Amino acid sequence: MDLPQIVAHRADGGWMLEMDGLAPAYVRRLSEATERGRALMKAADVPGIDQGVQLKVDLGDELNRRVKASTQATVDAHRAQLQAAAELRRTASALKSQNMTGRDIAHILGVSPQRVSQLLAQPATGG
Known part of the structure; x- marks a missing residue:
């Protein structure tokens, strides 16, 4: 119903x-x-x-369309951010498997060593 x-x-x-x-x-x-x-x-x-x-x-056709498009853009951006984070985790894991230090991985990826620790602590899932 x-x-x-x-x-x-x-x-x-x-x-x-x-x-x-x-x-x-x-x-x-x-x-x-x-x-x-x-x-x-x-x-x-x-x-x-x-x-x-x-x-x-x-709100009328034009504003309804714009609201829908902007809301969808936000959803798409969030999805892309999640995919980028998953790829960053996979890449950090791949670099670590080459016996690189956390500091070297941080330098290569342009993130802090603390972020590398976080990335390596999370599962590097597919996606």
């Missing part, structure tokens, strides 16, 4: 909330939207309200 949905649109310096079968409601801040919408739905005995609500912010 899908959660009841609140759709928030910018209006008059605040937010207009639309909910199926209910009159629109206005809130000043978006942070108030979920609580206000839930209270109105509960009063109207909307089915499924006890399971929670879903808030959807609709």
